[in-house]
Amino acid sequence: MRDPRVVRCAYYLESEIEPARAAAILAGEQSSGTFVSVPGESAELHERHGAQIVDVQHLGRRSPSLPSRTQPEKVHAARVVVEWPMENVGTDLATLHTTIAGNLFELQELFACRVLDLQLPAEFIAAQPGPAFGIPGTRRLLGDVAGAMIGTIVKPNVGLSEEQFRSVVRELAHASIDLIKDDELMTDPSYLPLERRVAVATEEIRAAEQITGHPTMYAFNITGDLAGLRRRHDLVVEAGGRCVMLNVPVMGLPALAWLREFAEVPIHGHRAGLAGSMRSPALGMSYRVWQQLARLAGADHVHASGLGSKFYETDDEVAANVASLLAPLGATRGPVPTLSSGQNVTTAAPTYAAVRSTDLLMLAGGGVAAHPDGPAAGVRSLRDAWAAAIDGVPLQRAAELAADTGDPALLHAVQKFAGRTPPEEED
Amino acid sequence: MRDPRVVRCAYYLESEIEPARAAAILAGEQSSGTFVSVPGESAELHERHGAQIVDVQHLGRRSPSLPSRTQPEKVHAARVVVEWPMENVGTDLATLHTTIAGNLFELQELFACRVLDLQLPAEFIAAQPGPAFGIPGTRRLLGDVAGAMIGTIVKPNVGLSEEQFRSVVRELAHASIDLIKDDELMTDPSYLPLERRVAVATEEIRAAEQITGHPTMYAFNITGDLAGLRRRHDLVVEAGGRCVMLNVPVMGLPALAWLREFAEVPIHGHRAGLAGSMRSPALGMSYRVWQQLARLAGADHVHASGLGSKFYETDDEVAANVASLLAPLGATRGPVPTLSSGQNVTTAAPTYAAVRSTDLLMLAGGGVAAHPDGPAAGVRSLRDAWAAAIDGVPLQRAAELAADTGDPALLHAVQKFAGRTPPEEED
Numbered sequence: 001m002r003d004p005r006v007v008r009c010a011y012y013l014e015s016e017i018e019p020a021r022a023a024a025i026l027a028g029e030q031s032s033g034t035f036v037s038v039p040g041e042s043a044e045l046h047e048r049h050g051a052q053i054v055d056v057q058h059l060g061r062r063s064p065s066l067p068s069r070t071q072p073e074k075v076h077a078a079r080v081v082v083e084w085p086m087e088n089v090g091t092d093l094a095t096l097h098t099t100i101a102g103n104l105f106e107l108q109e110l111f112a113c114r115v116l117d118l119q120l121p122a123e124f125i126a127a128q129p130g131p132a133f134g135i136p137g138t139r140r141l142l143g144d145v146a147g148a149m150i151g152t153i154v155k156p157n158v159g160l161s162e163e164q165f166r167s168v169v170r171e172l173a174h175a176s177i178d179l180i181k182d183d184e185l186m187t188d189p190s191y192l193p194l195e196r197r198v199a200v201a202t203e204e205i206r207a208a209e210q211i212t213g214h215p216t217m218y219a220f221n222i223t224g225d226l227a228g229l230r231r232r233h234d235l236v237v238e239a240g241g242r243c244v245m246l247n248v249p250v251m252g253l254p255a256l257a258w259l260r261e262f263a264e265v266p267i268h269g270h271r272a273g274l275a276g277s278m279r280s281p282a283l284g285m286s287y288r289v290w291q292q293l294a295r296l297a298g299a300d301h302v303h304a305s306g307l308g309s310k311f312y313e314t315d316d317e318v319a320a321n322v323a324s325l326l327a328p329l330g331a332t333r334g335p336v337p338t339l340s341s342g343q344n345v346t347t348a349a350p351t352y353a354a355v356r357s358t359d360l361l362m363l364a365g366g367g368v369a370a371h372p373d374g375p376a377a378g379v380r381s382l383r384d385a386w387a388a389a390i391d392g393v394p395l396q397r398a399a400e401l402a403a404d405t406g407d408p409a410l411l412h413a414v415q416k417f418a419g420r421t422p423p424e425e426e427d
Numbered sequence: 428m429r430d431p432r433v434v435r436c437a438y439y440l441e442s443e444i445e446p447a448r449a450a451a452i453l454a455g456e457q458s459s460g461t462f463v464s465v466p467g468e469s470a471e472l473h474e475r476h477g478a479q480i481v482d483v484q485h486l487g488r489r490s491p492s493l494p495s496r497t498q499p500e501k502v503h504a505a506r507v508v509v510e511w512p513m514e515n516v517g518t519d520l521a522t523l524h525t526t527i528a529g530n531l532f533e534l535q536e537l538f539a540c541r542v543l544d545l546q547l548p549a550e551f552i553a554a555q556p557g558p559a560f561g562i563p564g565t566r567r568l569l570g571d572v573a574g575a576m577i578g579t580i581v582k583p584n585v586g587l588s589e590e591q592f593r594s595v596v597r598e599l600a601h602a603s604i605d606l607i608k609d610d611e612l613m614t615d616p617s618y619l620p621l622e623r624r625v626a627v628a629t630e631e632i633r634a635a636e637q638i639t640g641h642p643t644m645y646a647f648n649i650t651g652d653l654a655g656l657r658r659r660h661d662l663v664v665e666a667g668g669r670c671v672m673l674n675v676p677v678m679g680l681p682a683l684a685w686l687r688e689f690a691e692v693p694i695h696g697h698r699a700g701l702a703g704s705m706r707s708p709a710l711g712m713s714y715r716v717w718q719q720l721a722r723l724a725g726a727d728h729v730h731a732s733g734l735g736s737k738f739y740e741t742d743d744e745v746a747a748n749v750a751s752l753l754a755p756l757g758a759t760r761g762p763v764p765t766l767s768s769g770q771n772v773t774t775a776a777p778t779y780a781a782v783r784s785t786d787l788l789m790l791a792g793g794g795v796a797a798h799p800d801g802p803a804a805g806v807r808s809l810r811d812a813w814a815a816a817i818d819g820v821p822l823q824r825a826a827e828l829a830a831d832t833g834d835p836a837l838l839h840a841v842q843k844f845a846g847r848t849p850p851e852e853e854d
Binding site for chain 2: 030031032043045046048067088092093094095096097098099101103107110130158159160163180184187188189190191223226247250251252253255257272273276279282283285305309311312314343398
């Protein structure tokens with residue numbers, strides 16, 4: 001009997017043949033393409049395990065988006081919805097991934113193939129751990145901080161000596177910031193090993209907290225070989241660290257899910273490399289699908305680009321990324337949408353207007369470190385900018401008000417950052 | 428001092444700004460984008476760790492391939508070569524991957540970004556394990572089989588009961604085939620658990636070998652959660668299995684590298700999902716780059732599509748894939764290029780003509796199972812087709828000669844397969 005619980009996926013396809021036929025080829029490839037007849041069983045097997053096309057929406061004809069063995073001038077474009085019985089994938093994330101986003105991208109009949117959306121059966125979602133900390137757990141570790149969380153990245157991202165690193169972290173930790181993170185390129189180099197980074201950063205953060213009273217989280221990048229993953233995680237936890245970071249697309253979702261099994265601190269999920277299978281609108285996977293897989297696997301913080309960033313996604317697309325992260329997914333805890341690249345006081349109001357939530361982490365590189373009055377003023381200016389955004393007070397007006405009452409941090413930030421995108425500011 | 432050992436990468440880029448400037452933005456993003464000045468050190472740091480553009484080749488102007496925040500009508504196309512000091516990445520594969528194929532795909536200044544080629548320092552290559560078995564080890568496990576190796580896939584790929592599975596494997600094992608593999612969609616489903624598949628297949632293969640005298644390798648798909656990876660591998664080895672399979676793009680290269688550390692049998696590297704970051708010529712990574720990473724991580728067999736396949740790559744592209752796998756890479760053992768999808772007696776000669784080697788594994792689904800005289804004749808016909816290809820005897824002539832001397836297997840295969848691509852035949 002066919003499992004009534006289904007995995008439902010929407011695809012954008014292009015094909016020279018009728019879209020319904022192209023979709024059927026995809027469905028066959030990704031389920032029971034039974035060209036070899038097994039005595040007396042093929043029809044029953046197909047009925048039980050075959051993927052089914054439940055919707056085909058024609059979108060007209062256009063030039064083919066991707067190369068193939070043939071080069072037709074025009075192809076049909078279509079949105080199709082495919083359903084698999086849950087029995088085919090069970091509750092295994094890698095099997096799900098292979099089923100919805102595996103060989104199908106290679107089919108010569110397709111001139112575009114992109115996973116647009118994914119709806120999973122409740123039983124599949126319930127079988128995944130999801131974030132162990134998510135938004136509530138992260139806030140708790142940050143002294144129940146309210147509003148948008150403010151973070152930054154250690155810069156320069158590579159090449160710092162231990163003493164340089166110490167002085168950068170010291171300054172940031174004294175700024176009462178919520179989160180400091182490693183760059184995705186900074187893993188465990190011989191000139192500044194993770195072990196030393198952990199020792200130095202946790203020491204500096206502890207010392208700063210004695211003064212500021214505000215807990216700071218450091219996201220240590222433990223990306224690297226899997227044999228050493230647990231050791232690197234334990235190194236962080238044993239030193240009193242509060243967060244580990246993983247370059248998820250590079251490490252793979254199974255590595256994230258495995259880390260989730262033993263992680264004692266939140267997992268900061270970086271998306272370095274994701275755009276390689278996301279940026280072409282004709283290929284790969286949309287962000288809303290990928291983030292489902294990443295949060296089911298257990299990412300507590302998930303990178304989502306940033307409004308006004310130096311990355312390719314438009315502000316509307318970034319807002320949609322954040323919305324997808326804030327949308328419920330079964331009973332899983334919500335992950336912290338993490339905004340990065342070019343973030344500063346000028347991006348707070350547009351972000352709040354677009355997402356209507358402060359359940360997010362804004363990573364500001366230059367927005368903190370390059371503040372004319374130093375990082376502490378940088379952090380203060382960002383919190384003020386968020387408060388103004390929520391209160392609906394225009395940024396310039398809020399900056400002047402704050403300056404009048406004795407804190408020019410926001411005003412100086414506005415003077416520095418308004419009207420220009422600082423070069424090479426990033427996460 | 429700057430490390431004289433360099434990681435060298437060639438990219439295809441498109442940009443509205445001058446290609447050299449676009450390349451510099453990429454280089455900054457992927458190394459020491461030092462907008463925060465660290466007292467007295469920035470220039471030295473950049474000199475030691477900054478990525479350098481060593482070549483820019485203009486390729487004219489064209490319409491942008493990928494969307495970004497702006498939509499220029501025309502952009503510059505260029506091939507650029509970027510070099511990183513090896514010190515930046517050390518010998519860690521995940522750090523290398525993040526460096527050459529991470530955030531750079533997201534840059535708004537780029538309207539195309541693809542890793543075309545990769546040259547690694549000898550010390551990096553030497554620090555990776557590479558395949559433990561590769562071509563020589565695989566041949567040894569197959570009773571020193573000579574020539575092209577012949578394999579097949581259990582079909583239907585999903586949905587078989589244990590008894591149906593047993594009968595399919597029995598028939599294939601009695602055919603003196605070199606390798607049988609699970610479909611990439613077949614992992615550890617409740618209706619036919621891996622444990623039962625391993626028990627049944629190893630039992631049937633052992634029994635068949637008593638009769639045929641030819642060892643058959645079964646590539647059990649151990650794709651799934653990492654916490655269970657070792658257990659699933661051990662299950663195979665303890666039952667006397669000779670090969671494990673991993674869906675490499677889904678599991679991630681670090682999972683492959685980790686499996687390599689404890690695997691006691693060859694690792695069959697499937698590429699399901701790879702095209703999602705490879706098929707767009709403007710984005711992601713070329714096969715020649717990806718295969719380097721996969722073989723350094725330790726894949727013994729690496730899927731490469733197939734000549735005349737139902738997949739999108741042209742025969743020339745597939746031949747280039749195979750050539751890249753057969754090219755030396757430091758002192759690593761050569762992995763077995765694995766051809767799949769639509770392979771049968773008609774694809775042997777074109778394959779040999781294109782790659783001039785029999786150091787490969789040809790996976791024929793219908794080419795074996797759908798042979799009119801049964802799988803044993805299917806395997807025999809494929810070996811005969813390869814012999815004819817090597818001897819330069821036309822397929823039809825070789826088929827008639829064999830039939831005249833009493834074996835019509837090749838002739839019947841030619842009659843069945845020549846001039847048409849069987850539907851739904853695949854890897």
